[in-house]
Amino acid sequence: MIRPVIGFAGMTHLGINSAAAAAARGFETVCFDTDAGIITKLKSGKLSIVEPGLPELLERSKQRFAFTTEVIDLKHCDVVYISADVPTDDQGQSDLSGIRALIDTITAGLGRDAILVILCQVPPGFTRTLALPKERLYYQVETLIFGRAVERAMHPERFIVGCAALERPLPPAYGAFLSTFGCPILPMRYESAELAKISINCCLVASVTVANTLAELCERIGADWSEIAPALKLDKRIGPHAYLGPGLGLAGGNLERDLATVCRLADAYGTDAGVVRAWMTNSSHRRDWALRTLHGEVLAANPKAVIGVLGLAYKENTHSTKNSPSLALIAQLKPWRLRVHDPVVPASAVAHPDATGCASALEAAQGADALVIMTPWPAFRDLKADQLARSMAGRAVIDPYHVLDGKAVVAAGLDYFTLGVPPLRAAGSTCASPQ
């Protein structure tokens, strides 16, 4: 069989990484987007997204790429993925109008036997509503992780494929493409696949919420969550890859969207989603941990404190600031002078009346009364505690993601605050604002 030609409509973070993986696996890949600016940039090798390994992957496979704004160029594709973003509002509600319009556009230009695969995050029931012959229409769960997108696209754990008729084998072109990746392929009905995506995220949120809830307790009762989590991972029922790192609540937009979808469906169909709402409440509560710590430990005693903030992106290795805990914190610090640094996100992303953008993490710490490490960029691990102690005016280091070695920070004469363990105080230090 001649290798199928794979098309991707929507040069989003998802689309670019998926296309890169297809081309790297030896497939002619057509990349379509209605935005001429995006296509022009991609043709000249410029990326507006940050993903480790992506530029190299694209460069290695560049002879197999065709970038286009013409729908007609998708006509010779055997499989076309819809990889557009589905925007959400502040409540996590998806706006499906754009993706429907794109699907209509693409469908009109598809080859007669081409397979259309919906790769976007859509609510259960969406795929079945599309007006394309169902034997040519599939839904495939995407498992993009910002910061690990190349790894996830090149080496998927499995493919979850939503189909109209389970008794039919996958079309040869589609099956041949997926088989190249050497992982299990799990066909199921459309709604199951659509809900599988949401279910994966719910399981992850459940795990993280357990970590957050118990880590908060650790902070009060003198336990250390970092001692507990490895023990849990050795339990086969929990597993070595369980998401048990405490964090500052949900961010990025995708998890929040899926929780909102579950609540909406539960309300409509009369099922219980109380636990999902509890996860969302816990996320909101945990998101403000850094703000509460700053107020309790620094600002109550030092109303004119200068605050250094490291990290603006919502997580490391990404340019995205959607639902960023860092920006949410900064929005609550308007009365104070800030010194900010992020390796990728410019200081112009910060809406604050008195925020100085700094070229390095150490420069952001210069003269700061408190340093808050809000995004766990790997580069921040290179900070030396004694350098920080010499640079800072105050001595509070608030490091929710445990980027630094707390003991080293305390040995350098600083107080250290992180998730999952009570505050570590330098010798001679006392609680900033006593009862």
Place this chain on the structure above:
Amino acid sequence: MLNHLNEKPVNPTRVVLLGARGFIGRTLVSVLQRAGIAALPVSSADLNLATDGAADRLAAMLQHHDAVVMLAALTPDKGRGLQPFLTNIHMAASLCGALGKVTPAQVVYLSSDSVYPIATSLVSEASCAEPDDLYGMMHLAREMMVKSATKAPVAVLRSTLVYGAEDTHNSYGPNRLCRMAHKDGKITLFGEGEETRDHILVDDVAALTMLVLRHCSIGTLNLATGRSISYAELAKKVAVLLDKPIDIIGTSRQTPITHRHFDVTAIHKAFPTFNFTPLDKGLAKAHAEMLRRG
């Protein structure tokens, strides 16, 4: 959560305080006077809101530029049963009747954390208000009545236990423990004093209310410090204020241990530069004032 109509603080033209002779009312009147803000203190002696015709008499006092602060209530020491409930609702109905005739610039309703069930140990403004008794139900009902009765911006402030030298209610808290220590030379606790509660100095309640008035805030805010303490610990802090040894005595427990903590992130967001009086300092201040008054 609170939203502010005035991003920068602006003094209200006049503040009408209903329940001005009460513990919090007196403090707020003093603060307003020190700030040079015109105030019309109204007590039950001036206008009994629980009487017929009170709505019309109150409406005649109100002007459109007024900020109205509703503090008037029969407090729990007057009973938590049906009669005080009905009297309190009558008072609110009178206020609502007046608000129906005159729309002021702002209404601030001083409510209580009793709207939250005691089973909710960590309370925020997002917590479900499901009162355990008629007193809490009264406040929740009055919140709703006021919000429904007026087009003016309404701020609901749900306060935790308030303490200060002038508190006469003798509820189980710093004031009572202090008086006990002075009078009896000992402090008697329920159980071993395991329950934790948040105590806020009346000065801080007044200061936060002033911020709400100046910012013309809308929404709901819990007034609490975010730091709860057990009664056993509180007793120890009170005991050190006296210059004589004070025994702290436990009793056999009659009711289950309950706890109440507050997530005060909403205060940090609404008024980022506001700092609470630390409990040690507040207790010392209240104690010193108590001694001065004899």
